[in-house]
Amino acid sequence: MWRLYHFTLCPFSRKVRFALAVKGVTHELVQERPWEKRPEFTAMNPAGQTPVMRRSDLGGTDLILCDSVAITEHFEEALERTPLLGATPEARAETRRLVAWFDQKFYAEVNAPLLAERMYKRAVLKGAPDGGMIRQAGRMADMHLDYIDFLLERRAWISGGQFGLADIAAAAHLSVADYLAGLEWDGHEPAKTWYSAIKSRPTFRPLLAERLEGLPPPPHYDKLDF
Amino acid sequence: MWRLYHFTLCPFSRKVRFALAVKGVTHELVQERPWEKRPEFTAMNPAGQTPVMRRSDLGGTDLILCDSVAITEHFEEALERTPLLGATPEARAETRRLVAWFDQKFYAEVNAPLLAERMYKRAVLKGAPDGGMIRQAGRMADMHLDYIDFLLERRAWISGGQFGLADIAAAAHLSVADYLAGLEWDGHEPAKTWYSAIKSRPTFRPLLAERLEGLPPPPHYDKLDF
Ligand SMILES: N[C@@H](CCC(=O)N[C@@H](CS)C(=O)NCC(=O)O)C(=O)O
Ligand SMILES: N[C@@H](CCC(=O)N[C@@H](CS)C(=O)NCC(=O)O)C(=O)O
Numbered sequence: 001m002w003r004l005y006h007f008t009l010c011p012f013s014r015k016v017r018f019a020l021a022v023k024g025v026t027h028e029l030v031q032e033r034p035w036e037k038r039p040e041f042t043a044m045n046p047a048g049q050t051p052v053m054r055r056s057d058l059g060g061t062d063l064i065l066c067d068s069v070a071i072t073e074h075f076e077e078a079l080e081r082t083p084l085l086g087a088t089p090e091a092r093a094e095t096r097r098l099v100a101w102f103d104q105k106f107y108a109e110v111n112a113p114l115l116a117e118r119m120y121k122r123a124v125l126k127g128a129p130d131g132g133m134i135r136q137a138g139r140m141a142d143m144h145l146d147y148i149d150f151l152l153e154r155r156a157w158i159s160g161g162q163f164g165l166a167d168i169a170a171a172a173h174l175s176v177a178d179y180l181a182g183l184e185w186d187g188h189e190p191a192k193t194w195y196s197a198i199k200s201r202p203t204f205r206p207l208l209a210e211r212l213e214g215l216p217p218p219p220h221y222d223k224l225d226f
Numbered sequence: 227m228w229r230l231y232h233f234t235l236c237p238f239s240r241k242v243r244f245a246l247a248v249k250g251v252t253h254e255l256v257q258e259r260p261w262e263k264r265p266e267f268t269a270m271n272p273a274g275q276t277p278v279m280r281r282s283d284l285g286g287t288d289l290i291l292c293d294s295v296a297i298t299e300h301f302e303e304a305l306e307r308t309p310l311l312g313a314t315p316e317a318r319a320e321t322r323r324l325v326a327w328f329d330q331k332f333y334a335e336v337n338a339p340l341l342a343e344r345m346y347k348r349a350v351l352k353g354a355p356d357g358g359m360i361r362q363a364g365r366m367a368d369m370h371l372d373y374i375d376f377l378l379e380r381r382a383w384i385s386g387g388q389f390g391l392a393d394i395a396a397a398a399h400l401s402v403a404d405y406l407a408g409l410e411w412d413g414h415e416p417a418k419t420w421y422s423a424i425k426s427r428p429t430f431r432p433l434l435a436e437r438l439e440g441l442p443p444p445p446h447y448d449k450l451d452f
Contacts, residue, residue: 047326047327067322067326069322070318070319074319074322077315092300093290093291093296093300096293096295100273100296
């Protein structure tokens with residue numbers, strides 16, 4: 001049995017959850033607040049970060065997977081069904097480039113400041129967010145939506161001709177920014193049409209149904225028409 | 227013919243160069259200063275970051291690979307010789323976890339501040355570095371050397387039983403920190419013995435021979451006995 005240690009508003013956890021749902025990997029969920037640095041958790045992942053996956057039904061030592069890229073690459077190798085990286089070297093390179101784009105650039109420029117100001121400061125420290133940081137994250141989010149529009153004017157999916165891991169990574173990161181009221185969708189029709197299609201997928205809907213106590217998302221968050 | 231756009235003190239470029247040398251992929255080097263954001267460079271990689279690889283002898287469209295993880299995964303798939311990720315799912319997960327550790331944690335905690343203060347501020351802006359930032363990077367570097375010691379007291383290589391991509395990533399990142407005088411090796415015997423073995427490899431020596439004009443490394447930098 002696989003167990004996934006995740007945090008509801010962790011975009012890397014969401015990327016793994018969406019990918020596991022698409023690939024049909026059943027798993028148990030364990031909610032982990034990574035900033036608490038539980039000793040049992042850092043014993044599994046010395047980086048102290050979500051997501052972590054652990055398989056315990058193997059008889060021998062448990063298989064522990066840390067880091068969302070190591071996790072998704074593992075399941076690409078282990079399960080041939082529903083390949084998410086693409087069929088050609090070009091497609092795979094482009095998918096991996098964009099996954100890194102969202103995991104690193106979008107995360108650093110948009111989600112890390114939003115999570116620090118709107119989630120951690122508010123829900124954990126009970127303090128006031130820094131408006132300047134939030135406005136700057138909003139400006140960066142708008143540039144990212146422009147780039148997504150640019151891509152979707154040239155291809156059917158963010159990954160390319162087919163839905164794939166770059167769409168999953170983009171949806172995971174955007175959904176966290178959207179939960180934290182960091183996205184202004186008006187004027188981004190291609191991105192909106194794409195995200196509406198993602199939101200209607202049964203493999204994505206469970207993510208949209210989750211709430212963090214004391215921190216509700218804006219009303220449009222789980223609507224197909226937003 | 228493959229061409230690699232790299233920057234001498236970019237640890238991600240060094241990781242790719244060391245991996246290509248071990249796998250025997252011949253390539254041309256082009257020195258790129260990523261902060262200059264040359265339009266021809268950002269046309270290849272919208273993230274504007276080194277490393278980028280481009281293959282131009284295919285007749286059709288050039289194959290462009292952006293992001294060091296996408297590049298190393300590409301060559302693992304394309305060339306079966308000298309596998310660098312490990313043979314079992316456990317070994318591959320552990321190697322990818324540690325590559326992410328060095329690319330993200332070591333980079334953010336040690337190399338990003340050292341590169342900003344000692345390379346960019348000094349060599350590009352001609353300004354004075356922030357001593358507090360450099361001391362903090364040094365403290366983090368020491369914790370990373372402790373972790374490397376811990377691993378090497380339990381296994382032959384950082385990747386596990388065999389030399390692999392985690393050793394390459396670690397050597398790439400450590401060599402940049404060492405060039406920027408950010409590492410205090412005393413008291414880290416396991417890490418020192420391992421790094422001395424890495425330094426003696428003919429596939430790594432060309433990296434150690436390179437210099438950035440106006441920014442010499444400390445005298446011990448390319449010595450086997452340090
Ligand atoms: N490279 C990791 C990044 C994971 C990450 O940054 N997780 C965040 C939550 S979104 C975390 O656990 N932060 C706590 C910390 O870094 O101490 C991955 O792709 O899984
Ligand atoms: N995820 C990228 C990171 C590459 C990276 O951060 N490169 C730095 C140089 S060490 C860079 O180009 N920085 C310029 C910038 O980010 O604008 C990779 O693994 O290749």
